[in-house]
Amino acid sequence: xxxxxxxxxxxxxxxxxxxxxxxxxxxxxxxxxxxxxxxxxxxxxxxxxxxxxxxxxxxxxxxxxxxxxxxxxxxxxxxxxxxxxxxxxxxxxxxxxxxxxxxxxxxxxxxxxxxxxxxxxxxxxxxxxxxxxxxxxxxxxxxxxxxxxxxxxxxxxxxxxxxxxxxxxxxxxxxxxxxxx
Amino acid sequence: xxxxxxxxxxxxxxxxxxxxxxxxxxxxxxxxxxxxxxxxxxxxxxxxxxxxxxxxxxxxxxxxxxxxxxxxxxxxxxxxxxxxxxxxxxxxxxxxxxxxxxxxxxxxxxxxxxxxxxxxxxxx
Numbered sequence: 001x002x003x004x005x006x007x008x009x010x011x012x013x014x015x016x017x018x019x020x021x022x023x024x025x026x027x028x029x030x031x032x033x034x035x036x037x038x039x040x041x042x043x044x045x046x047x048x049x050x051x052x053x054x055x056x057x058x059x060x061x062x063x064x065x066x067x068x069x070x071x072x073x074x075x076x077x078x079x080x081x082x083x084x085x086x087x088x089x090x091x092x093x094x095x096x097x098x099x100x101x102x103x104x105x106x107x108x109x110x111x112x113x114x115x116x117x118x119x120x121x122x123x124x125x126x127x128x129x130x131x132x133x134x135x136x137x138x139x140x141x142x143x144x145x146x147x148x149x150x151x152x153x154x155x156x157x158x159x160x161x162x163x164x165x166x167x168x169x170x171x172x173x174x175x176x177x178x179x180x181x
Numbered sequence: 182x183x184x185x186x187x188x189x190x191x192x193x194x195x196x197x198x199x200x201x202x203x204x205x206x207x208x209x210x211x212x213x214x215x216x217x218x219x220x221x222x223x224x225x226x227x228x229x230x231x232x233x234x235x236x237x238x239x240x241x242x243x244x245x246x247x248x249x250x251x252x253x254x255x256x257x258x259x260x261x262x263x264x265x266x267x268x269x270x271x272x273x274x275x276x277x278x279x280x281x282x283x284x285x286x287x288x289x290x291x292x293x294x295x296x297x298x299x300x301x302x303x304x305x
Contacts, residue, residue, distance in 0.1 A: 111188065115191035118194055119194050119198075147206045
């Protein structure tokens with residue numbers, strides 16, 4: 001029996017961007033990190049670019065697919081790393097959704113890449129921190145780290161905002177060949 | 182990186198971020214387990230409860246005589262005690278939750294109360 005799956009242009013875009021994000025995610029996981037949970041978050045730049053160009057729904061797909069498929073490929077699926085990563089991604093997607101909706105409602109106060117980058121990084125860090133605190137290391141000593149981690153997340157968020165801004169500028173100035181990818 | 186412009190929305194997000202970070206540092210880095218109260222025990226029974234931010238001097242009566250305890254600006258110590266080895270005096274100022282100074286010969290002990298004691302238990 002053959003069943004034809006109806007695909008839309010958005011599906012292809014999501015698949016393409018998710019593949020890009022997964023590639024960056026895996027490359028990043030090979031980088032040494034001084035602390036678990038600290039990563040440059042370059043894969044998140046893809047999410048931000050998709051958010052600014054195609055909206056929140058597609059960005060959410062790209063972000064969550066990245067965490068799921070990335071963890072399966074790296075081999076951390078359903079391990080503590082995966083839950084931390086998923087909590088962070090969910091929190092940042094929720095935060096981006098909130099800001100995106102607010103930007104729609106109040107166009108005069110619309111948030112751009114710089115705001116999205118910082119907010120996403122902070123939400124991501126908070127999400128994984130509180131899951132780590134609640135589930136894995138419920139010790140009050142961990143709380144001392146929280147302000148430091150959030151400061152780091154802010155800096156990394158600014159960097160990813162800058163990268164997003166640059167990529168968007170290049171994409172917007174590139175000659176269009178009729179294909180939005 | 183040319184021409185990065187912060188929109189008004191970005192500025193609001195950054196302002197909120199700065200506020201959040203400052204309050205996080207205040208919340209998690211200022212409360213460092215510093216105790217606010219201490220108890221004085223004589224013969225194992227509570228003799229007094231001290232507010233560490235109310236400066237005072239106490240003479241605590243024990244079997245050997247009076248132990249002199251001093252409270253100054255969030256710290257407390259034995260100034261002198263009628264005991265032979267003066268261990269309690271040499272313990273010095275106490276300020277962290279859970280810290281103790283004990284004058285065993287005179288049966289007087291001093292302990293800082295804290296929600297987050299620095300030590301779980303102490304053995305001698």
